[in-house]
Structure formats: C-alpha cells, structure tokens
Amino acid sequence: MMDQPSVLELVEAVRNFLEQRALPELKGHTRFHARVAANALGIVARELAEGPTAFNREAARLTALTGGKGSREELNRLLCRMIREGEIALDDPRLTAHLEATITDKIAIDQPGYTGGKAAGS
C-alpha cells in the first residue's frame, strides 16, 4: 500500500495550492468559493489529524454514560433518546461533562477560531 504522502499531507498540499497559488488569480464569486473550498479542506485536515482520538474518547464516554453497546452513532442515538424521554436530567454532571467535552473536540475540528470571543456576563 502506498502511504507516502499520507492523506493528511495530500490534503494540506491541495489546501496550500488553493490558498497560495489559485486564490490570488481568481476574482469575485469564484474567489469566494475557492476560499470556502480551502476552509473545507482545513476541516478535513483537522479531522484526519484529531478525529480518531476525539471519536474514541467520545465513544468511551457514551458507553459509560448510557450503559449501552454499539457504534458511536448508535450510542449517540441512545443518548439522544434518553435526553428526549427525560431518562437523564439536563443537569446530570456526567451528561454536562460529556456534552462539554464533545463540543470542545468538535469545534476544534470544525471551526477552531469560533471560541475566541469573550462572552457577555452571565
């Protein structure tokens, strides 16, 4: 199996090409969409790098929290049903810790710049 360059390196190379070489030559809507495309490759690169560890941690927390078995998707469905049917309290510290940890990992992949803003007083 050919694994050099890695998929992560390939994605980074395409992203750099888009940002540094293609974008300066483009105009208007096409330029805007090329920037969006480069950002999408940023998500891919971060998920390739950080996703596996984050998803494993999420699945481990879901197993402990729900007492269920199955894939990460199945466990998420189970947790959603428990929340919806009131089988778990919204202020259950195990639930709040799980949601907090999951969204922290997710936003680091999808939109790492988003969490920078200082919040208004509670």
Next chain:
Amino acid sequence: MKAEFFQPLSRALARAWPGFSQITDAVRLSGGASQETWALDAEVAGAAERLILRRAPGGHSSPTAVPLATEAIVIETVREAGGKVPRVRYVLKEEDGAGQGYVMDRLEGETIARKILREDEFAVIRPQLAAACGQELARIHRVETRALAAVLPTVDGPTQLARYRAIYDAYDHPDPVFEMAFRWLEPRLKPPAEIALVHGDFRHGNLLISPLGLEAVLDWELTHLGDPLEDLGWICTRSWRFGVTARPVGGFGQLADLLKAYATSGERAFTIEDVKPWIVYGSLKWGIMCMTMYQGFRSDGSVERATIGRRASETQWDLVRMILHGEL
C-alpha cells in the same frame, strides 16, 4: 441589463407613476431561481430615482416566505405607522405581465456585518445602534395587527419549536446538544402575552445602517404575527455577533440598552430573562438551518452549503455556553 420583463414593467410604471419616463439601468443583485432582487435606476419627471425591484418570475417564492404582494402591504403598513422602511412605489398586477413583485425606493447604507462592526466610519454610531434597534422594534411591534391578520399567519414560540423539532426529526441525525436545547426550551418558550407584528428576520444583512444610524429594516419575507420577543432574541443570537460575543445585540450593543429603548418607545417592558429563551432558540433554529444546508448540498453539491453544514457545531458550542454556563 435587458430582461424580457423590462418592457411590461416600464409600461406598468408609466401608467401608475406620473412623470415616469424610463428605466435607465438595472443590475441584478441577488436571488435564486424563484426570486430576484434588482437595483433599478429610473427617470421620473426629469429626475433620477433609485429603486429596488423584488420579483418572483413564476409566482410564489418559497413555502415559508409570504407572497411579495403581502410583503409590500406589510412594508407600507409599517411605514404609515412611522417605521423605517423603504417606500413602496408600485405592486405588480397580474395583467402587467411582469411576474409577481413590487418596486420600492433604494436607500443608502450598509448591510454587511463585518463592515458595520469593524470599519471606522461606523465607530461613532455603533454604541447607539442597540437603542436604535429597540426603538425601531417597538414601532414595528406597535403596528395594529387586526387588518394584517387576514394576510399573515400567526406563528408563536411553541408552534415554531414544534416545527423545527419536526424538521430536525425528519433529518434523522440526532445530536445530544440539540436534544438538550429542545428539552430546555420546551417549558421556557411560552405563548406570548400579546400577539404582535413580527419582522421574523431582524438581524445583520437586513438592517440598513449608515454612519448616521439605522436607516431602514429590509427583507420582510419572513414576517408574521407572533411573539415580539422573537425579534428581540434573534438580533441577539450569538451567530450574528461575528466574534464580538460580549456585545449581544448584533455584536454592537448591550441587551439592557436595547430593552430600555424598547420600553421607552413602546408599551412593553421586557427583562433580559424574558429574552434569553429566544436567544437560545435562535441558536437552535440556526443550527437546524445549517442541517438544512447539508440537505441542500446533498442535492446540488455546493461547497458553500457543505461547509455551512459543519457550522452547526458553532451553534452547539453556543448552546452549551448559554444553557450549561448561564452565559448570554
């Protein structure tokens, strides 16, 4: 610039508008297949008039939007009540043969959030915008609703929450943060004490702002009768703060200033606690709209829609900050 509807449009305007002679320029601004917005320049009684045409070539534009003719009625009703909206000059009739739509004045100002929040020319007015929004919303919410009830649907908080629950359920991609938000909101998003005219999309993009202040409220396609708190909450939704999280009102102001101006200008005094469920609802609603973008991507392959799909996580982050940490 030439489009097949210009001739019938010009003829209709000439019949209805004394002194109208011709359309001198037209630029298509935006819109998809079902709805168009054009910037028109016209000559009327020897003077240049700057106009906007909103038009749906084949009739109705979208299932959630009100028909363009209804939009024109609401805008004129708001204007007669002293609201800041463009003057409607003409509503197309079927016999005009130019599609559905209306022509209104094109006003000067900026709608792009990043410019309003960052550029120097808006620095002086920025601290006053929250109060300006409060005053304007008070005017809109005071509009007499009896006549409008015949043309507008009534959609209150619980009805909207149930609608978005149905949309979200249909996507069959459940998320624990959204589930938490639905359960948190169900007892808190209550029916309104009093039904008011609601703009329905009162946020950056639809607020025309100049260095002198709020010039006009645009884009009335989602208007309905409902809870006045909806508009107050939507302008404070975190997704429209563009990084200025500490200024809940559109990234430019404080909620207390918005509510103070609102209470002074109108008859209702709301508290921050009254508005909070609607701010939370705003994040949930935009999060589900991001999921809808993903559905759109699955049919058209647009990279832009695809990445907006991933922005659902921003709303989940915001929901966690607001519900679990008590932030605004």
